[in-house]
Amino acid sequence: MPNGETEPSASGYDAHVIRANGHLQHERVAIIGAGVSGALCAARLAEAGFRVMLLEKAGVGNGSSSRSMAGIRAQFGVEDTVVGMLYSEWFYEHFHEMLATPADQQQPAIRQNGYLFLFDHHDAVDAAPGAAEHWERAQTLAAMQQRVGVPVELLAPDDVADRWPHLATERLIGATWCRSDGFLFPAVIYGEGLRRAEELGAQIHQRSEVIGARAEHDRIVELQTSRGPVQTDWVVNCTNAWAARVSPRLGGMQLPIAPVKRFLYHLDPSPGALAPEVFRSLPMTIYGMGRRLGAHTRPDGAHLNLAGTSQTPPEPEFSDEDQDRVPQQFDHRHGVDNFGFELLADMALYAPSLVESGGLAATTCGYYGMTPDAVPLIGFDAGLSNLVHAAGFSGHGVMHAPITALLVAKLIAGETENGQVRLPPPFDRHTLDLAAFDPSRDFLASSAESAVL
Ligand SMILES: Cc1cc2nc3c(=O)[nH]c(=O)nc-3n(C[C@H](O)[C@H](O)[C@H](O)COP(=O)(O)OP(=O)(O)OC[C@H]3O[C@@H](n4cnc5c(N)ncnc54)[C@H](O)[C@@H]3O)c2cc1C
Incomplete structure (x- = not known):
């Protein structure tokens, strides 16, 4: 060699x-x-x-x-x-x-479908805690990111509605969007x-x-x-x-x-929910910055990957097999009283048609090194x-x-x-x-x- x-x-x-x-x-x-x-x-x-x-x-x-x-x-x-x-x-x-x-x-x-962070208006029903502060901070950060060279844009709710009509934009104050x-x-x-x-x-x-x-x-x-x-x-x-x-x-x-477990839910929207080319081009969408669950999705073939910030204790001695072990409270197959359905409920505030038309098809997981x-x-x-x-x-x-x-x-x-x-x-x-x-x-x-x- x-x-x-x-x-x-x-x-x-x-x-x-x-x-x-x-x-x-x-x-x-x-x-x-x-x-x-x-x-x-x-x-x-x-x-x-x-x-x-x-x-x-x-x-x-x-x-x-x-x-x-x-x-x-x-x-x-x-x-x-x-x-x-x-x-x-x-x-x-x-x-x-x-x-x-x-x-x-x-x-x-890489597939550059973009990242879209949605921000609640502070008067919206069930608005994210500290919604106004989150939006203010987003604008400051966008200015810093633009200065460094990131093509990030601030979008008004109407801009969001024009580009992604399936989103419920009446609850938004705005969004940050980066196409790269x-x-x-x-x-x-x-x-x-x-x-x-x-x-x-x-x-x-x-x-x-x-x-x-x-x-x-x-x-x-x-x-x-x-x-x-x-x-x-x-x-x-x-x-x-x-x-x-x-x-x-x-x-x-x-x-x-700290090794901390994180979960991925695989959501199966019905084929009619969005036109295939629209579905394929969906960005990573973060449903309401500042929300406790941090629900976000992105398309993966015919599925949507859905994830959020779950709370699980560190597992310093995890085994290789533990990587794929899904505890009941995170497994979509164990009733609706679990994390996957909590995420769906948050997502439904922003993308109701995607949630109503389909269900959770699988739960997978792995470790973050925090x-x-x-x-x-x-x-x-x-x-x-x-x-x-x-x-x-x-x-x-x-x-x-x-x-x-x-x-x-x-x-x-x-x-x-x-x-x-x-x-x-x-x-x-x-x-x-x-x-x-x-x-x-x-x-x-x-x-x-x-x-x-
Ligand atoms: C559900 C989930 C969602 C995620 N989402 C994102 C995301 O959207 N974007 C993103 O960028 N990242 C994301 N991550 C994080 C990302 O996957 C990890 O940070 C990344 O894969 C770490 O890669 P790595 O090569 O550093 O480590 P790993 O891929 O974990 O590789 C470490 C390797 O070390 C080997 N190893 C361990 N001990 C030894 C030893 N003693 N001798 C020899 N080999 C050893 C292991 O077998 C393993 O193969 C996500 C992670 C999870 C679990």
Whole structure:
């Protein structure tokens, strides 16, 4: 297998890493976890000339990446996240170019149907608590997002009614709409990321659990796996909801990542509810910002995926099988007194025709890796100088994966300046502050992401 004597990439990105730091091309990176984060980190690091080995305890896509609603949006509250998501959206638009996918293997990685956040008028029946404040804040955030370059628009209720006549707009004060947001195809992302990484010489080992590590001074020199030892120069922890368990096994820091279960309901509207082309082009729609349940939907084939912010306790010791275990109170098959039907009731205030015409067909689930401020941990371990954590993505890991991979590669290549990372063209006027993602940050003082979903 080739071992890192790479050609500069077809896309040219990161070639400067090889030229500026020629010695790096022989260093070994072990990535733990084969979801979207691990796959895009593997491709990026292999592209940058590192010898990559990816270790996955089960099969590719064993974690949340195959259980996701997979939305992507640049409408966030923290400016660094907005910039990061602009980059991610661009990366996914240019996905096959970035990963040099053969023409006959190119499947879409993104569908840009947009994100539509609906805001209640404070006088509306059963208005969201604090509706007026939510709308005011949305306008401030939209101004920030526009300044950064997001094509977000503020819509009046009449504009919403014109574009989406099935929505009950009489209860709205307005909406924010961004046409470049949308949904992703995670299996294409991790499948193609790993294909590209292997093409560049990376080794992908499934059924290889990382169970320990041996360190010399403050550096890991060897990982212990269920298939034997692996020598390495760098380690990247891409295990998301497992990351807080994996880090201490490696001798790393305690990570404040809580595995919390989240549910996806599959709603089956009757074929007559909307014309097929209208249904297919529906945006991710968030039904009333500030509502306790945060109900939101997006089309997925003939179904609508419906999700919300459920309250479940952290499950730090969850098993792989637990990922698909739906507790009764969240399972649509156990009477109407459960979370799925609560979500439907909220959705019915805004999209009655979609709710009345169909029913819940299935409930699925997976884990969010939640951090205290809902911003991921991407950065060096506090104690081990060659261990990078890239985990704790709450409901945002698929959309984050391109920017995650970029930051991880820059950290390992030492391409940071005063704690900042400059984005590549066409975003090179932007830098990202690594402090915002530092695993050791002060969570009381950090800027919490508000629109978590
Ligand atoms: C219901 C639901 C809806 C979501 N909606 C969205 C959304 O709309 N948009 C969005 O961007 N994100 C969403 N997410 C979140 C997103 O799916 C995750 O953040 C993302 O998939 C995390 O990817 P990852 O590669 O970091 O981790 P994962 O895909 O979880 O992969 C981690 C891997 O690590 C492996 N592993 C663990 N321990 C070890 C070990 N010791 N040795 C080797 N391997 C190990 C696991 O087997 C697993 O394959 C949603 C998640 C859920 C559950």
